[in-house]
Amino acid sequence: MTTASPRAKAANPLALRCRGLIEINADRKMPRIASGGVTILAERKVISFETIRVACKNCTISALCLPMGLTPEDVDRLDSIVKRTRPLHRGDYLFRSGERFRSLYVVKTGSVKTYAPNEEGGEQVLGFHLPGELVGLDAIDGEVHSCSAKVLETSAICELPFTRLEELASSIASLQHQLYRLLSKEIGQDTEMLLLLGKKSADERLATFLLSMSRRLHQRGLSPTDFYLSMSRHEIGNYLGLAVETVSRLFTRFQDEGLLRVDRKHVELLDLDALETIVSGIQGSDHRRRSS
Numbered sequence: 001m002t003t004a005s006p007r008a009k010a011a012n013p014l015a016l017r018c019r020g021l022i023e024i025n026a027d028r029k030m031p032r033i034a035s036g037g038v039t040i041l042a043e044r045k046v047i048s049f050e051t052i053r054v055a056c057k058n059c060t061i062s063a064l065c066l067p068m069g070l071t072p073e074d075v076d077r078l079d080s081i082v083k084r085t086r087p088l089h090r091g092d093y094l095f096r097s098g099e100r101f102r103s104l105y106v107v108k109t110g111s112v113k114t115y116a117p118n119e120e121g122g123e124q125v126l127g128f129h130l131p132g133e134l135v136g137l138d139a140i141d142g143e144v145h146s147c148s149a150k151v152l153e154t155s156a157i158c159e160l161p162f163t164r165l166e167e168l169a170s171s172i173a174s175l176q177h178q179l180y181r182l183l184s185k186e187i188g189q190d191t192e193m194l195l196l197l198g199k200k201s202a203d204e205r206l207a208t209f210l211l212s213m214s215r216r217l218h219q220r221g222l223s224p225t226d227f228y229l230s231m232s233r234h235e236i237g238n239y240l241g242l243a244v245e246t247v248s249r250l251f252t253r254f255q256d257e258g259l260l261r262v263d264r265k266h267v268e269l270l271d272l273d274a275l276e277t278i279v280s281g282i283q284g285s286d287h288r289r290r291s292s
Contacts, residue, residue, distance in 0.1 A: 069174045077168060078175065083159040084108075094135060094149035094157060101139035103159045107131050110155020111230050115238075116147040125239040127189075128152070128231055130216055137186055152230045197241045200281075205240040206250045207278040210260070214269060225269040 070078065083103075088094075094105050097117060105112075107129050114135065115123040126147055129135050139145045140162070151157075169176040196205055218224035229236070237247040254260050259275055261268040269275065 069178055070172065071174075074172050074175065077172070081161060081164040081168060083161070085157070085159070088151045088155050088157055090151055090153050092151045094151070095139075095145045096148045097145055099145050101136065101143045101145055101162065103136065103161050104165065105135040105149070106158040106160065107133055107135065108156040108158050110157075111152040112149050112155065112157075113152050113231065113235065114147050114149045123148075123238070125235050128235075128239070131220060134182055137183060200279075202240075202242050202246050203250055203253075203278055204281060205242060206236075206247065206254070207275045209236065209240060210267070210269060211272070211275055211279060214272065225272070227267060229265045229267060 088110075094112065095101075109131055112129040112135055114126045114129065116126060118124045129149075135149050136145065138147055165179075169179055196208055200208065213227065213229070214224040217227055231239075233247045233251075234244045236242075237244040240247070242250075251260075251262050255262050257274075259269070259271045261270060
């Protein structure tokens with residue numbers, strides 16, 4: 001039988017309000033890590049200060065971010081409050097649980113993991129954030145971060161001081177609407193995650209995760225079927241409420257069934273329709289029988 005991680009089952013629904021995004025770069029021809037913790041097989045480029053300083057109006061992910069729907073003049077006003085710093089590296093923090101809330105963060109390139117401490121002293125992974133996604137929305141209410149945000153790979157991050165963003169949104173109706181839209185999206189993601197953990201089988205959870213990554217990458221103009229996962233099997237299992245052994249076994253079974261090809265963290269999805277069928281639950285009982 002497939003087993004679920006007790007630590008993951010104990011996830012606090014309120015803590016699920018922490019989410020975000022990412023994409024990576026580097027020199028020479030190597031797999032490129034893209035939005036949301038995924039590396040695409042492509043030519044990588046070094047994350048330079050020039051890349052980080054790109055204004056909102058010229059950013060390749062502006063259609064997914066706060067500038068969407070704003071006039072050029074309003075985009076310039078938004079750009080004036082954005083803080084862009086040096087590239088961050090794997091293991092760096094945007095913020096830690098318990099810290100005072102000051103800013104929202106947008107992943108420009110690379111990927112970020114959000115997690116909260118659990119009762120056993122470990123961590124509960126809450127989300128993997130890709131380019132264009134906001135991180136830190138969890139702290140708006142209590143003005144204290146309930147989770148931590150850690151960089152999974154070399155990343156560029158835009159910081160938005162919340163006091164200035166709030167003032168700007170009060171005078172730009174389209175920006176205020178975009179903030180409401182992003183908050184609504186967070187609530188929708190929380191609901192989907194609770195349903196995923198509460199009702200779906202192990203194979204349905206992994207198939208849902210892979211298809212979600214595929215769709216998010218496609219939205220960013222990246223390959224929806226050929227990518228590199230920047231997160232570990234342990235982190236994936238923690239996020240999905242599964243033991244790491246179960247995740248590894250499912251990847252092997254999906255490969256044996258011709259659904260995907262996997263080489264460590266490099267994943268190639270070969271049959272999206274079959275994965276969609278698993279997610280729908282049509283083949284769930286058959287997969288559960290074979291996993292027992």
